[in-house]
Amino acid sequence: MTLLAVERIKLFSTRSPYWCSALALILGVGLTAIIAGTTENGQxxxxxxxxxxxxxxxxxxxxxxxxxxxxxxxxxxxxxxxxAVPNRISALVAKTVVVAFIAGVLGEIIAFGSWALAKVMSPTSDLAINTGAEWRHVAGVGLLFGIGAILAMAVGILVRQTAGAVAILLVWNMLLEGLIGIIPKVGVKIQAWLPFQNANHFLALGGADAAEQPGAGIDFKLSQWGSLAYFAGIAVALLVVALIVAKRRDA
Known part of the structure; x- marks a missing residue:
């Protein structure tokens, strides 16, 4: 518990968590506000x-x-x-737990904040969360953010340079996995096993919005909860590799 408290204090002694959290809230909830404001009431x-x-x-x-x-x-x-903590693995695991927890909580705030704002701005729309799929689509955002934070921590430990780690994460998540799909014949098959595509599959709601959701058109071999477990497995495996590397090389 002491390590967790120390890592929490260290994390919030810098400005980046505050700025990043604010930006994530603005982008997540703000985009919902724009969509709700430009969508016909009830739709x-x-x-x-x-x-x-x-x-x-x-x-x-x-x-x-x-x-x-x-x-x-x-x-x-x-x-x-x-x-201060000769056991490097303990220190890095504590840091990862703190960051993943904060990311998960932030994800839930963004998800339910976006949903609540949409209900206020479009009161005649049917936005009741009734089915298991709808609960997974909204509440699952926190799980996704927490696992994503573990993966990002692993990349950061391996690369150690901010520019390199950020470039890898953003290019892989927002560009590369999508571009792989344009490879003739095998692109879509490869996409079915990519980490962030499986993360999107976990959140997929289906129904009328299915064609507009990320990952549409990919023939996933795993169930939606299976895709979450697969995404988590990749994140944990990468973190284990990162911890082994961090233990063996100079700081």
């Missing part, structure tokens, strides 16, 4: 309320998570951390 759906959460807000959370560790390497404060 909003559960799927549209979360349009900004799984893409733009997630990208900011990935950046925030990577900064949590690369900033320490940049200013060499990680050396003081490892001197």
């Amino acid at each position: 909003m759906s559960i799927g549209l309320t979360q349009f900004g959460s799984s893409q733009l807000a997630l990208a900011v959370v990935l950046v925030m998570s990577a900064l949590a560790v690369t900033t320490e390497y940049r200013f060499s404060t990680i050396r003081a951390t490892f001197l």
Whole structure:
């Protein structure tokens, strides 16, 4: 518990968590406000309320998570951390737990904040959360953000440089996985096993909005909860590799 408290204090002693959290809220909830404001009253759906959460807000959370560790390497404060806690794995796992928890809570705030704002702006729309799929689509955002934070922390530990880690995360999430789909014959098959595509599959609501949701047209081999487990497995596996590398190399 002491390590967790220390990592929480260290994280919030910098400005990046505050700025990134604010930006994620603005992008996630703000995009919902724009959609609700430009959509005819009564035509909003559960799927549209979360349009900004799984893409733009997630990208900011990935950046925030990577900064949590690369900033320490940049200013060499990680050396003081490892001197105070000789067990490097314990220190890095504590940091990852703190960042993942904050990312998960932020995801839930954005998801339910977007949904509540849509209900206020479009009162005649049917935005009641009744089915399991609808609960997964909204409440699942926090799970997705938490796992994404673990993956981003792993990349940050491996790369150690802010620019490199952020570039890898954003290009992979927002560009590369989508471009792979244009490879003739095998592109869509490869996409079915890519991490962020499976993350999107977990949140997919189906129904009338299915064609507009990320991952539409991909023949996923796993169930939606299976896709979440697969995404989590990749994040944890990458983190294990990062911890092993961090233990063996110089700080």
